[in-house]
Amino acid sequence: MKAIYNNLLGGRQGVIGLALLAALIFLVLPMFLDIFRLNLVGKYLTYAFAAVSLVLIWGYGGILSLGQGVFFGLGGYCMAMFLKLEASSPENTAIQSTPGIPDFMDWNQLTQLPWFWEPFNSFPFTLFAILAVPGLLAYIIGVAMFKRRVGGVYFSIITQAIAAILTILIVGQQGLTGGINGITDLKTLHGWDIRTDSAKYLLYYINGGLLIGVILLSRFILSSKLGRLLLAMRDKEDRVRFSGYDVSNFKIFIFCVAAMISAMGGAMFTLQVGFMSPSFVGIVPSIEMVIFAAVGGRMSLIGAVYGALIVNYGKTYFSETFPELWLFLMGGLFIAVVMFFPNGLAGLYEKHGKRIMEKIKSLRRKPTPPAEKTLAAGNDTSAAAREAA
Amino acid sequence: MSSATDFTLAIEDLTVSFDGFKAVDSLNMYVDRNELRVVIGPNGAGKTTVLDLICGKTKATAGSIKFKNKELTELSEHQIVRAGVxxxxQTPSIYENLSVYENLEISYPAKRNVWGCLTFRRTAEIEARVREVAAEIFLGDLLSMEAGLLSHGQKQWLEIGMLLIQDPELLMLDEPVAGMSVKEREQTADLLNRISQGRSVIVIEHDMEFVKNIAHKVTVLHQGKILAEGSMDQVQNDERVIEVYLGH
Structure with a gap:
């Protein structure tokens, strides 16, 4: 029991952080937002999956992947293919020259369903593919790169190139993928209309539950010996190798896990937003995901969620008010984070928030002298910070 | 290929060339069981390169390295470590962000694959071994300290401890007393004499006082080749050694 408390939940600190986040997602936001805004928050929270995955691979693993959008997109496309097939029943598509295939295929003179679309008629297969397709791609990239000891900026550039390649591929193969418009007009899941308000509420809660689950899973990985090994590898890769570990296997593992987590976000994105397009796959969204993680704090799983929420809220607010300024603001924000608070919001909290909290506490508890309290708190922050993450 | 020998380590005709420059040139060297060998030589003699070749960090151009009659030149680094090397x-290579305890625990030779690391649990056996090694390297009281906060000498000891916990049959140390105070050097000499029981050790060192304290046999390298080999006295009185190295 105690091991679960410490490892999975991250001790007292971790439980409080997680409880606050859960309360915000499940109670506060649904209470104060109408369904349109709540659906937007749900969309932001799907990006939080990618941000959490970047904490694992970038924050702890020290591997900057500029291609998380690829995995997010693949997860999203897998889900979209299933929903599109359901929306393209022969009755719904009777006016097409070939009824029963997705509309964009008909527009592109396809007369039968391509072979790789066939399995997506099955929902269990789709759920499997949402994790397996991105996981397999990550495994192949991982083996090709890490076994050859490609790392650092070279790895980042290659992941970025893969993001560009996949976008071009999707856009170019319009008949097979829906092209630049993506896969649109998604309606039902097993006959359940996903466009209604009640469905949107339910999907929002499922999304929130999955996100909390992913954070718990990530905590489990990071609090195991593998988590410490990731930090060790980031610090002194050679030393780990000369302690008898095959470093590349650990990098491949964490890269695959990160890919699958991003893919879950992508699948939930498709369900909540109702379409998937190449604009969520390429270089720009991949870099935005890095910014979410950086703003939230790349060493903090919970911080990454707040980062995704805040940056996306800012993006929506500013792009509604000053659309042409938004990209500059985003760039400026990233530079500011890197220069002035490299550990993001979580780092700011560690530095100032805790001290303020302790002060408030010690004011309430009159008998204990406040100075002593803060000192004690200051001493164990570094160890606690790592545990709490 | 060379035949089977009784030596722990048998290096034969080992050559490595970097763009035509032979850093190690047809080197032959044999290390006995339970021997403590010191390798000395001027800068650029190829001392560190020899260690890099043995542990697989650098690939040999030609020649063979046999550890207990097992060819090492074909293995990757982690396989060589698992074989017992x-x-x-040279510079202390430890995990600064982890505690002394965690540094040693990660180096403990068990569960070194992905699944093993995910399911790893601290056992009483591992705990006891970590404490035993920590006491041996004079860090018994500092187990919970972040390794980055240790002094330079303590970091050197910690790295030696991280090797000790693996209980290797061949231990290679590149300048273990560099940057240490006189007292720390004495402690380290003691430590080396203690830990060399039951295993072979190769040490690269410049400090001749320290070398006298520990060496069974000394090998002098110069321009990738062996210049002299023998007891400390023999080597110190060798004219060629005095000329290229000791005389300066």
Whole structure:
């Protein structure tokens, strides 16, 4: 029991952080937002999956992947293919020259369903593919790169190139993928209309539950010996190798896990937003995901969620008010984070928030002298910070 | 290929060339069981390169390295470590973000694959071993300290401890007393004499006082080749050694 408390939940600190986040997602936001805004928050929270995955691979693993959008997109496309097939029943598509295939295929003179679309008629297969397709791609990239000891900026550039390649591929193969418009007009899941308000509420809660689950899973990985090994590898890769570990296997593992987590976000994105397009796959969204993680704090799983929420809220607010300024603001924000608070919001909290909290506490508890309290708190922050993450 | 021998380590005709420059040139060297060998020589003699070749960090151009009659030149680094070869780097190479305890625990030779690391649990056996090694390297009271906060000498000891916990049959140390105070050097000499029981050790060192304290046999390298080999006295009185190295 105690091991679960410490490892999975991250001790007292971790439980409080997680409880606050859960309360915000499940109670506060649904209470104060109408369904349109709540659906937007749900969309932001799907990006939080990618941000959490970047904490694992970038924050702890020290591997900057500029291609998380690829995995997010693949997860999203897998889900979209299933929903599109359901929306393209022969009755719904009777006016097409070939009824029963997705509309964009008909527009592109396809007369039968391509072979790789066939399995997506099955929902269990789709759920499997949402994790397996991105996981397999990550495994192949991982083996090709890490076994050859490609790392650092070279790895980042290659992941970025893969993001560009996949976008071009999707856009170019319009008949097979829906092209630049993506896969649109998604309606039902097993006959359940996903466009209604009640469905949107339910999907929002499922999304929130999955996100909390992913954070718990990530905590489990990071609090195991593998988590410490990731930090060790980031610090002194050679030393780990000369302690008898095959470093590349650990990098491949964490890269695959990160890919699958991003893919879950992508699948939930498709369900909540109702379409998937190449604009969520390429270089720009991949870099935005890095910014979410950086703003939230790349060493903090919970911080990454707040980062995704805040940056996306800012993006929506500013792009509604000053659309042409938004990209500059985003760039400026990233530079500011890197220069002035490299550990993001979580780092700011560690530095100032805790001290303020302790002060408030010690004011309430009159008998204990406040100075002593803060000192004690200051001493164990570094160890606690790592545990709490 | 060379035949089977009784030596722990048998290096034969080992050559490595970097763009035509032979850093190690047809080197032959044999290390006995339970021997403590010191390798000395001027800068650029190829001392560190020899260690790099043995532990697989650098690939040999030609020749063979046999550890207990097992060819090492074809193995990757982690396989060489698992075969029983430990290596300490010149600058202390430890995990600064982890505690002393965690540094040693990660180096403990068990569950070194992905699944093993995910399901790893601290057992009483591992705990006891970590404490035993920590006491041996004079860090018994500092187990919970972040390794980055240790002094330079303590970091050197910690790295030696990280090798000890693997219980290697061949231990290679690259300048273990560099940057240490006189007292720390004495402690380290003691430590080396203690830990060399029951295993072979190769040490690279410049400090001749320290070398006298520990060496069974000394090998002098010069321009990738062996210039002299023998007891400390023999080597110190060798004219060629005095000319290229000791005389300066």
């Amino acid at each position: 430990g290596r300490k780097f």
